[in-house]
Amino acid sequence: MGRAPCCDKANVKKGPWSPEEDAKLKSYIEQNGTGGNWIALPQKIGLKRCGKSCRLRWLNYLRPNIKHGGFSEEEDNIICSLYISIGSRWSIIAAQLPGRTDNDIKNYWNTRLKKKLLGKHRKEQQARRGSSLKQEMKRGGEIVSDNNNNQNQNQNPYWPELPVLAPIPYSNQEPRFTDHVSFRKLLIKLGGRFSEVGLPTHHDGTGSSLQFTTDHISSTSQQTYEQSMINNMPSSAPLDALNNTGNIQFAQAQSYMGGGVELNMLQGQSCFPAELEEIVYNNPQGLDGLEFLCGEDMMYNNRIGSTSTCGDQSIGLGEMSSLIYPPIASNYEGIMQQRTQRECAFEELRYSQAN
DNA sequence: AATGGTTACAACCGCTCGTTG
DNA sequence: ACAACGAGCGGTTGTAACCAT
Numbered sequence: 322m323g324r325a326p327c328c329d330k331a332n333v334k335k336g337p338w339s340p341e342e343d344a345k346l347k348s349y350i351e352q353n354g355t356g357g358n359w360i361a362l363p364q365k366i367g368l369k370r371c372g373k374s375c376r377l378r379w380l381n382y383l384r385p386n387i388k389h390g391g392f393s394e395e396e397d398n399i400i401c402s403l404y405i406s407i408g409s410r411w412s413i414i415a416a417q418l419p420g421r422t423d424n425d426i427k428n429y430w431n432t433r434l435k436k437k438l439l440g441k442h443r444k445e446q447q448a449r450r451g452s453s454l455k456q457e458m459k460r461g462g463e464i465v466s467d468n469n470n471n472q473n474q475n476q477n478p479y480w481p482e483l484p485v486l487a488p489i490p491y492s493n494q495e496p497r498f499t500d501h502v503s504f505r506k507l508l509i510k511l512g513g514r515f516s517e518v519g520l521p522t523h524h525d526g527t528g529s530s531l532q533f534t535t536d537h538i539s540s541t542s543q544q545t546y547e548q549s550m551i552n553n554m555p556s557s558a559p560l561d562a563l564n565n566t567g568n569i570q571f572a573q574a575q576s577y578m579g580g581g582v583e584l585n586m587l588q589g590q591s592c593f594p595a596e597l598e599e600i601v602y603n604n605p606q607g608l609d610g611l612e613f614l615c616g617e618d619m620m621y622n623n624r625i626g627s628t629s630t631c632g633d634q635s636i637g638l639g640e641m642s643s644l645i646y647p648p649i650a651s652n653y654e655g656i657m658q659q660r661t662q663r664e665c666a667f668e669e670l671r672y673s674q675a676n
Numbered sequence: 677a678a679t680g681g682t683t684a685c686a687a688c689c690g691c692t693c694g695t696t697g
Numbered sequence: 698a699c700a701a702c703g704a705g706c707g708g709t710t711g712t713a714a715c716c717a718t
Contacts, residue, residue: 337686337712360703376704377687389685412706424686427707432684 334369338378342368346375347383355379381424388420392429400426400434 349366356362360372368375381387392400396418403414409430411423418426 335688358703371688372703373689373705374687380705381686409707423706428685431708 332369333363333371333374335374338370338382342370343378343383346379350379350383377424381422384422386420387422389425392434396421397434397437400430401438404430 345366345368349362355376356365358372359376362368362372363370363375370378399417400414403410403417407413409427411427411430415421415423415426
């Protein structure tokens, strides 16, 4: 037996709202509130609309102080930062941007911001290709003959340029982020502390779960964290929103922090959105300009570890960036569970390319 | 002016989660 | 413990507006 429909589909109007309908809904809610029951609302007002439709119309359009369009650079940065941290959790992102709705941000991301970001990335990639091609032409055959020394010569912290869709080394033998001390430092810098005591081990015997807790955070590291948040965020406004918001999800997220957050560094896992994975995995340099998201240290670590997701203790940008926003990172397990099939497919593709 | 393609946005759909009886 | 229900969320679709030819 299926679930009963929330309204009589045959008798509800669909499509764009008329000004009259808007006026009815707005004036009723302003005078009486929603009454906590959206399903009953349209009947009370005499609207031939589904309750869900009314709710959506109110939240996305009629509610006071709603801003439409005209996203600022700062808002762009916040959206990008949060998207990279938590993915498409539009309601959480919207909670950090007063006056913006999740629907609005979602649309803005899908239609403009994503393209803007990818366009910028591709442009930079082309520019780099162009300049490296010029260099290669200058050096002539040197490169080929010197191939064996390339690794040593490559002194910059960046990954060597990888051709798009080139097979990515995928070896269990060489996890690139095996240094627990470095990782611990990073976490401490971010204000958390992980404990290896009593950590569960994987079936293959490699302990790879890191307990990220805040209940032991010293005031110093807490301050460090707060400072790092301030430094890394485009402005303090989102922080204010974070502190002051009545958003339930954030409250929940904060409460989870007290109990400790487990970051399972599972093989090949990344919570990175597919379109950004392209940037990250094909060309970590492409993240230049997004340092505001995580700071230079983390950018460096990303370059070191971004293509290694198979190592038992390795950490990819997805995981790293999920630490940027600890209140959000506390939802990490949930986010990981919600990894899309698309992302899994991406990982599989990478794996198959490498083998 | 007509047509076809693209973009931006509003709205819908279906799912999950929390609450209630 | 369970089912029914409403609220909320994210993905998708429909369509008006705009632009190029």
